[in-house]
Amino acid sequence: MADRLRRLGRQQVSRADQRVVGKLRSPAPRRDPVPELAPPPDVLHVVLVEGIPMEFGGRTASILAKCRTLYEQGGIRSVVLVRNHAHTLPRAVEGMRRRGQLSEGVEVRWLMDAYPDATEAVAPAATPEAETELEAAGWGRKGRWWVRDTTEGSVRRRYRGGALELEDTFDADGARVGREEYDPEGRHRRSLTWDVGSHHPREHVYYRRNGRPMYALTHSSPTGHGERPRERSVTFFDEQGEVESTQPGSLAPVVHRALDALTQSRPTILVVEARQADPDALTYRRDHVRTCYVAHNSHLAHPDSEVDDVRPSFRRLFRRLDTGAAMVFLTDSQRADAEALLGRRDSFWVIPHAAPATTSHTEVEREPGLVIMMGRLAPQKRTDHGIRAFATVLETCPDARLEIYGEGMRRGELQQLIDDLGIGGSVTLEGFTTEPGRQYRRATLCLQSSRFEGAPMVFVEALRQECPIVSYDIRYGPADIVDDGVNGFLVPEGDIEDLARRTVQVLDDPALARSLRAGCEGVDERFGQEAFAARWFELFRTLAADLPTGRG
Structure with missing residues (x-):
């Protein structure tokens, strides 16, 4: 097994390795019995995700359905912590509530809203809302945008519900160089800065309630086609907006501060639902927190891959997964493939998605053919x-x-x-x-x-x-x-x-x-709601058994 794990650290598998891979076989999938539905421990359920788009798919829907079930079946409250900032999140949350997908006992929060901030909110800067005021100030309407030309370039603003939502700045050559984002209440939330010729922002600055900087992320430019920009450094500011420290590396220190403020030493189960967030959680260790990683997709590189042809994101997770964390698969067969590579582990669980509550439609006649x-x-x-x-x-x-x-x-x-x-x-x-x-x-x-x-x-x-x-x-x-x-x-x-x-x-x-x-x-x-809740509650009881104030 050690040899297999070392192979996971390589970016590519050699032809010699491929011959060895072909000899690995998955054990017959085992099916765990559905446990009895018993009360869960008294814990906070925090779900760490990368983002929630306006038109989200099955993964987000399954997370929201899980949070609803945990609350309805056992009173567990959930916080969905969104790592990646997007100015559309308030509208996405509004849509969830309107469609009934965001139930009682569940809240969705931006990372920056969980980050510790004891400052007093200041009134948002007044912005002209009437079209006549904008026109008088030199703005002209272009579709959804209001545009004003300056000697250095141009500025575009977008309003929603009478409040300023976005303001983009362009240089004399028409390249975007800056963006200011505001929440529905008009509060300044984030500034973005672009280098000329780059399609990705170089710097993201996030603001406190008092309008001063809270933390800033500097990104490196992608070097290859399709590559994502990477966090290069994070700068922390104190409540007066003065630089506190600058650290090289990823967003993890920000996530850790936010989790500390969110959990406040309360017994917590942290569930990581996106592989982009794994590095943040893998380095987060607190006595009052136990971590669980959920595999929504195959960990294999291709549908017909051998069992150690693993995706890079899962390779990183498997190499660093410690014995105190749990891994949840959606199917018995995927767990079997993972155990063919890593060996049988008691920390590997299978919890299928719950079938949505639907009507049986017994009044509908079956149509032959x-x-x-x-x-x-x-x-x-x-x-x-x-x-x-x-x-x-x-x-x-x-x-x-x-x-x-x-x-x-x-x-x-x-x-x-x-x-x-x-x-x-x-x-x-x-x-x-x-x-x-x-x-x-x-x-x-x-x-x-x-x-x-x-x-x-x-x-x-x-x-x-x-x-x-x-x-x-x-x-x-x-x-x-x-x-x-x-x-x-x-x-x-x-x-x-x-x-x-x-x-x-x-x-x-x-x-x-x-x-x-x-x-x-x-x-x-x-696959019913009760079976789903029983499986998750059993996992929570197992993880919380040795928490300082948790119930076994």
């Missing part, structure tokens, strides 16, 4: 494999129908494939649905042909509606959810003919279809 696919129309989902398989299905079952739910970049390409195969009367792109459960209840079968997954909740949603599944056996998820021959079938990855054969088998045999529907029972016992 109806097959559905559910998911983004994106390359990862390989919807074209499902369409090609169904073209073969129609040769044996001409009355069968395939409805495909989802939107994405491949819509035009997939519609063209349907037209080229001449199956437009049987295969339709239905777009996005707000009622996936109802569609599953209508169908005889759910077809999936993804290239890879993390832990596909569409499978659980389908089984909850007694809709069996035919899927490629891929990393990760299908084999952890589908019991082959009991509630569906798993076929070799990429085998379109076998995908079609199993689909025909189910559509052509009503008795088999009924048997598979009956095999869908028990999904809530494994």
Whole structure:
């Protein structure tokens, strides 16, 4: 195992290493029993994330759903701490509340809002809000922006709800050199500075409530295409805005100060949900804090990788993961692959996402011959494999129908494939649905042909509606959810003919279809809200057992 860990430290695996890698095999995945639902310890739950975009995806939705469940089932309060500053976060949070995704007992905070700041807030600087005032001051309207030319260049302002949101400064050549950002109350929050010719800001300055600098980050310019800028140094300021110290390196010292102020020595479970935040947490050690890292995606470099062809972000985590921290995987099979490399560890847990609470739709009639696919129309989902398989299905079952739910970049390409195969009367792109459960209840079968997954909740949603599944056996998820021959079938990855054969088998045999529907029972016992809470509470009790004031 030591040799394998040393290989994790290399940026590339040599050909000799690759031959050794081929000999590594994953143990058979073990399935932990669902624990009894018991009260959790009295801890604060802090979730460290990189950012929350305006239109966020499944990871953020799963984090918010987890926080809701922990509060509703056990009264645990959660703070989602957002590491990466974005001026759109207040609007994203507003949208969460409006859609009911941000429940009681859960708050979302910028890193800078958790950072210790005992200063008194000052009134925001007055800004002209009426268009006549702006025009009188020499500003002109250009789309969403107000623009004013100066002898040195130009200035652009954007207002939202009557309050100044952004102010950008450009030099005489039209290159952006600065930005000032304000919160919805008009408080100055951040300044950005660009070097001429650079697409990434060189310096970020964050401000206290009294309007003085709090800390500043200096970044190095990316040297390669697609490379992210890296933090080069952090400067701390005292409450009067005077330089306190400057340290080389990353954002970690800022995160550590914020966590100290946020937790205030209270027993805390810190859950790291983004690999970009791992370096901050790996160097944060406090007697009152226990840390857990969640793997939302595969740790392997490619879907068909050997078990020690590990992504650089996970390589760093695996090398530095100490025995006091826990690692959570979403599937038994991913944990098995990790243990093939690192050895069996009691600190490796499997906690699948909870299936969303949905209506059973028992009033909906099953439609014989109806097959559905559910998911983004994106390359990862390989919807074209499902369409090609169904073209073969129609040769044996001409009355069968395939409805495909989802939107994405491949819509035009997939519609063209349907037209080229001449199956437009049987295969339709239905777009996005707000009622996936109802569609599953209508169908005889759910077809999936993804290239890879993390832990596909569409499978659980389908089984909850007694809709069996035919899927490629891929990393990760299908084999952890589908019991082959009991509630569906798993076929070799990429085998379109076998995908079609199993689909025909189910559509052509009503008795088999009924048997598979009956095999869908028990999904809530494994993936329901109560099972989800029971697993997390057990992990929390284990981590908190030796905390200074925690309950075991």
